[in-house]
Amino acid sequence: SNSVRIAVLPGDGIGTEVTEATLAVLDPLARRHGIGLSTEALPAGAFHYQATGDAFPEASFRAAESADAILLGAMGWPGIRQADGTEIAPQLDLRFRLGLYAGVRPVRAIPGVPVALADPRAATIDFVLVRESTEGLFHSRGKGLVTQDLAEETLRITRATTEKLSRFSFRLAERRAARLGRAGRVTLVDKANVFRAFAFMRAVFDEVATEFPGVESGHHYVDAMALDLVRRPWAYDVLPTENMFGDILSDLAAGLVGGMGFSPSADIGDEHAVFQPAHGTAPDIAGQGIANPAAMLLSASMMLDWLASRGAGQGFADAAAELDAAVDAAFAGGLRTTDIGGGDGTAAVVRAVQAQLGG
Amino acid sequence: SNSVRIAVLPGDGIGTEVTEATLAVLDPLARRHGIGLSTEALPAGAFHYQATGDAFPEASFRAAESADAILLGAMGWPGIRQADGTEIAPQLDLRFRLGLYAGVRPVRAIPGVPVALADPRAATIDFVLVRESTEGLFHSRGKGLVTQDLAEETLRITRATTEKLSRFSFRLAERRAARLGRAGRVTLVDKANVFRAFAFMRAVFDEVATEFPGVESGHHYVDAMALDLVRRPWAYDVLPTENMFGDILSDLAAGLVGGMGFSPSADIGDEHAVFQPAHGTAPDIAGQGIANPAAMLLSASMMLDWLASRGAGQGFADAAAELDAAVDAAFAGGLRTTDIGGGDGTAAVVRAVQAQLGG
Ligand SMILES: CC(C)[C@H](C(=O)O)[C@@H](O)C(=O)O
Ligand SMILES: CC(C)[C@H](C(=O)O)[C@@H](O)C(=O)O
Numbered sequence: 001s002n003s004v005r006i007a008v009l010p011g012d013g014i015g016t017e018v019t020e021a022t023l024a025v026l027d028p029l030a031r032r033h034g035i036g037l038s039t040e041a042l043p044a045g046a047f048h049y050q051a052t053g054d055a056f057p058e059a060s061f062r063a064a065e066s067a068d069a070i071l072l073g074a075m076g077w078p079g080i081r082q083a084d085g086t087e088i089a090p091q092l093d094l095r096f097r098l099g100l101y102a103g104v105r106p107v108r109a110i111p112g113v114p115v116a117l118a119d120p121r122a123a124t125i126d127f128v129l130v131r132e133s134t135e136g137l138f139h140s141r142g143k144g145l146v147t148q149d150l151a152e153e154t155l156r157i158t159r160a161t162t163e164k165l166s167r168f169s170f171r172l173a174e175r176r177a178a179r180l181g182r183a184g185r186v187t188l189v190d191k192a193n194v195f196r197a198f199a200f201m202r203a204v205f206d207e208v209a210t211e212f213p214g215v216e217s218g219h220h221y222v223d224a225m226a227l228d229l230v231r232r233p234w235a236y237d238v239l240p241t242e243n244m245f246g247d248i249l250s251d252l253a254a255g256l257v258g259g260m261g262f263s264p265s266a267d268i269g270d271e272h273a274v275f276q277p278a279h280g281t282a283p284d285i286a287g288q289g290i291a292n293p294a295a296m297l298l299s300a301s302m303m304l305d306w307l308a309s310r311g312a313g314q315g316f317a318d319a320a321a322e323l324d325a326a327v328d329a330a331f332a333g334g335l336r337t338t339d340i341g342g343g344d345g346t347a348a349v350v351r352a353v354q355a356q357l358g359g
Numbered sequence: 360s361n362s363v364r365i366a367v368l369p370g371d372g373i374g375t376e377v378t379e380a381t382l383a384v385l386d387p388l389a390r391r392h393g394i395g396l397s398t399e400a401l402p403a404g405a406f407h408y409q410a411t412g413d414a415f416p417e418a419s420f421r422a423a424e425s426a427d428a429i430l431l432g433a434m435g436w437p438g439i440r441q442a443d444g445t446e447i448a449p450q451l452d453l454r455f456r457l458g459l460y461a462g463v464r465p466v467r468a469i470p471g472v473p474v475a476l477a478d479p480r481a482a483t484i485d486f487v488l489v490r491e492s493t494e495g496l497f498h499s500r501g502k503g504l505v506t507q508d509l510a511e512e513t514l515r516i517t518r519a520t521t522e523k524l525s526r527f528s529f530r531l532a533e534r535r536a537a538r539l540g541r542a543g544r545v546t547l548v549d550k551a552n553v554f555r556a557f558a559f560m561r562a563v564f565d566e567v568a569t570e571f572p573g574v575e576s577g578h579h580y581v582d583a584m585a586l587d588l589v590r591r592p593w594a595y596d597v598l599p600t601e602n603m604f605g606d607i608l609s610d611l612a613a614g615l616v617g618g619m620g621f622s623p624s625a626d627i628g629d630e631h632a633v634f635q636p637a638h639g640t641a642p643d644i645a646g647q648g649i650a651n652p653a654a655m656l657l658s659a660s661m662m663l664d665w666l667a668s669r670g671a672g673q674g675f676a677d678a679a680a681e682l683d684a685a686v687d688a689a690f691a692g693g694l695r696t697t698d699i700g701g702g703d704g705t706a707a708v709v710r711a712v713q714a715q716l717g718g
Contacts (some may be wrong), residue, residue: 117475222607
């Protein structure tokens with residue numbers, strides 16, 4: 001069908017601001033491409049927890065689960081914590097409950113957006129981190145053992161999820177290779193030199209690699225990868241990794257290409273997917289109208305593309321490509337958001353992107 | 360006493376090359392300062408494992424344990440693995456067996472050595488990562504559970520070690536504040552928003568912080584810190600963190616200031632300490648005479664300074680300061696090692712540093 005239902009979870013802080021901006025861009029875009037996007041906003045997040053004692057109402061979860069895709073702003077707030085000291089993070093519940101094992105975090109230099117590195121090759125940065133998002137160290141979330149004297153968490157790697165993560169990564173590399181006109185390359189990021197669990201992960205990855213003889217495959221230790229992401233990030237393509245490692249490396253990587261305001265993400269499972277900017281709720285700038293919605297616009301584009309791949313129709317893929325191009329063109333054309341030292345607020349981005357979209 | 364015994368573990372690959380270079384610089388330096396440094400080279404490492412089946416002979420361990428300080432090159436080799444698939448790493452054994460909880464990794468822009476970031480403030484980078492080095496995820500080393508279908512590791516944080524790590528970090532900040540003439544600042548890097556063990560670590564850290572009212576204290580999530588190390592690393596001072604996080608962040612940080620060839624480290628406990636460059640054995644360049652010994656020279660300087668703090672005498676502190684200054688002056692004077700695109704090999708660095716030391 002070319003009509004889909006999107007569950008929208010604006011969340012807290014700037015999450016609500018970039019959500020509004022994104023819907024304002026999506027609406028006319030959908031109309032122009034003749035695709036049906038019906039959206040339903042659902043309550044969840046830290047302030048909802050404060051008000052009701054429930055961070056993620058079951059009704060919101062059910063509605064999100066039954067939608068065709070989920071679009072999420074950002075959730076959490078520093079002062080609002082659970083009894084065990086950790087923060088409210090319904091986005092983590094979604095990853096676990098819906099089995100969204102592939103945390104896809106594209107890292108791409110956008111023309112006009114300043115890169116962090118001095119080396120001119122930084123302008124060609126274009127790789128994708130695939131953060132496993134349902135196990136690894138996060139398996140332990142809410143289950144840690146704490147006594148007077150010590151605390152423990154358990155990192156878990158399963159064969160089943162590693163196989164899925166690896167296959168997802170190789171397929172992604174194939175699609176990118178076709179688009180970019182060069183060989184695909186998947187590099188597992190692990191710590192197999194020290195931990196059995198990562199030697200296990202590597203062995204499973206290597207098995208799956210044999211199914212994809214057309215894609216180069218390799219491994220890199222996580223510490224060496226952190227170094228390489230500073231020294232030669234342009235050398236990488238698709239980088240699957242464990243949950244905690246991916247959390248760290250994807251923020252590092254975002255810093256290379258303009259920061260969190262330009263970093264989209266998708267948490268993808270076999271049946272469901274959540275699309276959200278990689279940034280948080282940004283308490284320091286919330287409510288000022290200066291949040292950069294680019295990351296969420298690019299996340300929405302990933303959503304349209306994923307819906308197309310699920311059979312929603314070519315219009316979705318076209319709309320995705322157009323939205324990406326419009327964001328790029330807006331920044332190439334001089335748009336400068338406050339996170340990169342400019343004066344353009346949320347509304348200015350919406351206007352500039354709408355103008356590129358021809359309306 | 361002003362005479363000390365140094366256990367030297369050259370190890371594998373370029374470990375042996377940078378060790379030789381460092382001893383060549385230390386010898387005349389010690390003589391000029393009237394300090395006694397007797398060194399004893401001890402066998403250990405991956406090639407020793409290959410030859411004998413023992414990566415770290417007990418005799419080497421005992422000799423290292425009874426020395427006043429331990430100077431280590433680098434150990435490990437990609438092809439040489441243990442039965443469980445992990446690599447040989449006697450340096451990890453040393454950390455655990457000698458209780459070297461504070462992995463001190465200074466990160467400082469050296470004049471003349473190119474920095475990675477475009478922002479001109481990168482020339483002022485000067486902070487210290489303090490990687491907890493006896494527990495955290497590495498608690499699980501050699502103990503991971505592996506079945507057909509899954510593998511698990513346990514991350515452990517203890518109150519006792521967190522207290523020591525925190526105190527060490529605050530004291531380090533006090534010394535740096537005195538030297539740099541500004542307030543000290545300690546920022547714990549954790550993931551307390553998601554994990555109880557890190558909420559626990561943060562609570563213990565906060566308790567210790569109250570003992571040091573003259574030092575600013577704060578926290579930062581590890582993902583946000585990875586971003587900040589790319590966006591504004593000049594804003595930080597002393598950064599204690601969990602073992603695995605420290606492993607990742609210290610490589611990232613090394614990349615900011617010229618790479619592993621310029622990154623010294625010290626693993627310090629209550630009674631013992633190991634000083635070693637942060638780099639590995641570099642199989643790709645081993646045996647070519649082009650390894651950069653700067654990181655090991657700077658590590659040796661940390662060793663002299665630590666020996667001075669343990670009562671070895673002012674001559675040690677003076678020699679340390681002179682060695683640091685000589686390395687800086689050599690690079691400021693045009694020395695360019697191959698890792699930063701120059702043509703100067705190991706011997707050229709030795710000559711240039713010796714020349715700065717006045718002979
Ligand atoms: C907010 C936080 C719980 C979350 C995470 O750690 O996964 C965030 O950092 C992310 O990367 O999505
Ligand atoms: C070689 C490896 C075992 C070691 C570690 O992981 O600690 C190294 O990366 C380090 O940082 O000292």
